[in-house]
Amino acid sequence: MRPLYRMRKKKTTFKPFVLSxxxxxxxxxxxxxxxxxxxxxxxxxxxxxxxxxxxxxxxxxxxxxxxxxxxxxxxxxxxxxxxxxxxxxxxxxxxxxxxxxxxxxxxxxxxxxxxxxxxxxxxxxxxxxxxxxxxxxxxxxxxxxxxxxxxxxxxxxxxxxxxxxxxxxxxxxxxxxxxxxxxxxxxxxxxxxxxxxxxxxxxxxxxxxxxxxxxxxxxxxxxxxxATYAPMLAKEEGHLDWNKSAAELHCLIRGFDPWPSAYSFIDNRRFRFFQPQVVPGLVGEPPGTLCRADCQGILVATGRDYLLMKEIQPEGKKRMCVQACICGMKLPVGERFT
CATH class of the missing domain: 3.40.50.170 (Formyl transferase, N-terminal domain)
Incomplete structure (x- = not known):
C-alpha cells in the first residue's frame, strides 16, 4: 500500500451557471x-x-x-x-x-x-x-x-x-x-x-x-x-446467509472489509471473516457447516460451492490468520454457523 501522505514528484468545466x-x-x-x-x-x-x-x-x-x-x-x-x-x-x-x-x-x-x-x-x-x-x-x-x-x-x-x-x-x-x-x-x-x-x-x-x-x-x-444508488452500509447487512452461493458471500465479505465486516455465529459467539476464497465442489453438508479448520483457513459449506476464509476474528479478540486462531482455541468443526 502506498502511504497517503506521499509527496508527488511531478506537478502536474465545471460549467458555471452563466458561463460555459x-x-x-x-x-x-x-x-x-x-x-x-x-x-x-x-x-x-x-x-x-x-x-x-x-x-x-x-x-x-x-x-x-x-x-x-x-x-x-x-x-x-x-x-x-x-x-x-x-x-x-x-x-x-x-x-x-x-x-x-x-x-x-x-x-x-x-x-x-x-x-x-x-x-x-x-x-x-x-x-x-x-x-x-x-x-x-x-x-x-x-x-x-x-x-x-x-x-x-x-x-x-x-x-x-x-x-x-x-x-x-x-x-x-x-x-x-x-x-x-x-x-x-x-x-x-x-x-x-x-x-x-x-x-x-x-x-x-x-x-x-x-x-x-x-x-x-x-x-x-x-x-x-x-442510474443506480449506493446507500450507506448497515452493520446488519454483514450477517452472512450461508444459503447463498460462495461467490455471493465472497463479494460480501470483501465489500464489508474492514467495516462493518461480515460475521456469523456459533453457540451465540460471533466470528468475523476476512480474505475469502471460493472453493468449487459439490456440497454435501448443510449450508453454514464448518467443514475444516487448519493452517490453510476455515472451510464452510454454502448454498453452492465452499468458502475458504484465511483470516478470522473471534468475538473479543483481534483479527488474525486462522492458523494463529486454532493455536489458541478449538474451532468446532462439524457445527453450523447461524
Missing amino acids: FAAVVMISPLRIVFMGTPAFAVPSLQALLDGPDDVAAVVCRADSPQGRGRKCCSPPVKTLAEQAGIPVLQPDSIRTDEFFETIQAVQADLAVVIAYGKILPGRLLRLPRLGTINVHGSLLPKYRGAAPIQRALLNGERETGVTIMQMDEGIDTGDILLPARLPISDEDTSASLAEKLAWLGSETLLEAITRLKAGQLPPTKQDETQ
Whole structure:
C-alpha cells in the first residue's frame, strides 16, 4: 500500500451557471477551496498542493473521537492541510450566512469537493467563479450515494472508476466532466479499492482542471435510465446467509472489509471473516457447516460451492490468520454457523 501522505514528484468545466466550460481559458493559477474529510480525499489535496494552482482554504468535518479510547482526532484532510500551512475551516453548519460570507471572502475561482460528508446548498455550489466540481468513487450514473465502492464490490462488479462531476443540488446528479476506469480484482476489499480509487481520483482531478483551464472540458448529462444508488452500509447487512452461493458471500465479505465486516455465529459467539476464497465442489453438508479448520483457513459449506476464509476474528479478540486462531482455541468443526 502506498502511504497517503506521499509527496508527488511531478506537478502536474465545471460549467458555471452563466458561463460555459468551452468559453473558459485560464492561464493564471486558480484559487481553490477544497472540501473533504477522510483519507480518500488526501491524495487529491496533495496533488493540488503540488500543482500550479493555489489552495486558498480547506473545509472539513469536525474532529471526532476514534478508537477504543475515544480520543479526539483530526480528520486526515485537516492534518495534511495544517502541515502545508493552509487555513482550515470546520464549521458546525455550512448553511449559515456566516460560513457563506467566510467562503465568499476567499474569492475562489473553483471549489473541489471530495467525500466532505454533507450536502452542499446551491448558493455555496454557485459561489466560486467556475462553480464546484466533485471526485466521486464510481462511474456515474452508477452508484450514486454514500457507499459506491462497497456496493460495487457487494454486487460483484468487475470494473469501477472515478468520475469528475459538475456538482448540482442533487445527490451525484450533476453533469459528467471526466471519468476514469479501474478493474476490480478478486482480492480487492473496500479498503484496497478505496486506496486505488483515491490515487486515480487525484490524477484525474489534475487532468480535469488542466483541461478546464484550456476550455477543453465539455459537460455531459447523466443518463437517468442507467442510474443506480449506493446507500450507506448497515452493520446488519454483514450477517452472512450461508444459503447463498460462495461467490455471493465472497463479494460480501470483501465489500464489508474492514467495516462493518461480515460475521456469523456459533453457540451465540460471533466470528468475523476476512480474505475469502471460493472453493468449487459439490456440497454435501448443510449450508453454514464448518467443514475444516487448519493452517490453510476455515472451510464452510454454502448454498453452492465452499468458502475458504484465511483470516478470522473471534468475538473479543483481534483479527488474525486462522492458523494463529486454532493455536489458541478449538474451532468446532462439524457445527453450523447461524
